[in-house]
Amino acid sequence: MNFKESYEVVTVPEQGIEIIWDNFHQNPQFFERIxxxxQALKSEMNAFDDVExxxxxxxxSVLCPSxxxxxxxxxxxFSIERSSGHKIQSVHWKIPVFYDSELANDYSSLEEKLNLTKAEIIALHQSRSYTIYGIGFLPGFLYMGELDEQLKIGRKLNPDLNIESGSVGITGTQTGVYTVNSPGGWHIIGHCPIPFFNPSSQNPALAKPGDVVSFLEIDRNTYELIxxxxxxxxxxIKEYLNDSI
Known part of the structure; x- marks a missing residue:
């Protein structure tokens, strides 16, 4: 089934609509078109303050008045028709991370479950670039993938009651950055000192789906300075932002 035939629009009463591509996992090339x-919908509807x-x-997901x-x-x-052959607007973020056991207390359990040392976990996490596949479950939370096979691990059986904003975690095939303090079940491996969510900004989420992220290890002095x-x-922030890709 092609891209234009493989989606459905679901009406959410009194909220808006959801557009869902059912065979996304069988057609990973669909992601760039989605x-x-x-991005096209965001641009076209930007003039309406009551559209999210x-x-x-x-x-x-489109939240809007009826x-x-x-x-x-x-x-x-119109956007679906134009999606074929169009390149998305994407930038490459270089996110600094302090991989410290004091700020990320899951290393002992991760080393045991993954049969890797802390140094190996850090090296694998930095070994590739990640695509931002979406933003949720918290405001501005970045879902990124795919992790190296050796880092794949399920969620914690007993989630933490409070994970600090800026924490970098892994679970399944994903890595992510917590943008606000929150309970959570991801395994925390480091901390990013850059705020990726600003509720007072016109565009609260700094990054967007389709952007690419690389993680850069920093020491304590650099972490404290930032x-x-x-x-x-x-x-x-421009110091950690590559040109558009």
């Missing part, structure tokens, strides 16, 4: 549709559009893997549903459908059909720069508003 990301294009997402998000994407996670194979699903685009009187805008028809407009969303029109832009959706935290000071962030707290005093002199931090420049």
């Amino acid at each position: 990301a294009f549709v997402y 559009i998000s994407m996670l893997y194979n699903k685009i 009187d805008l549903i028809e407009k969303v459908h029109s832009h959706l059909a 935290k000071i720069q962030v707290d005093t508003t002199v931090f420049d």
Whole structure:
């Protein structure tokens, strides 16, 4: 089944619609086209303050008043038609991470379950770039993949009651960054001092689906310096941003 025939639109009463591509996992090349549709819808509906559009893997969610549903459908059909052969707008983030056992207390259990040393876990986590597949379950939370096979592990049986904002975790085939303090079941391996979510900004989530992320190990001094720069508003995110790709 081709891209234009493999999705369904589900109406969410009094909320909006969801667009879901059912055979996403059998057609991984669909992701770039889904990301294009997402970015196009965001651009077209940007003028409406009461419209919120998000994407996670194979699903685009549109929260909007009922009187805008028809407009969303029109832009959706147009975006899907244009998605073939169009390159998505994507940037490459270089995210600094302090892989410290004091800030990430899951290393002892991970070393035992994965049969890897802490150094090997860190090296594998940094060994590749990751695609941002979506944003959720927390505001601005980045879902990224795919992890190296050796790092694949299920969620914790007993989730933590409070994971600190900035924590970098792994589970399944994914890695992610917690953007607010929250309970969670991911295995924490480090901490990022850069805030990737700002609720007071016009675009609260700094990164977007389709962007690419590489993790860079930093030492304690660099970690503390970045935290000071962030707290005093002199931090420049452009230092960790490559050109568009």
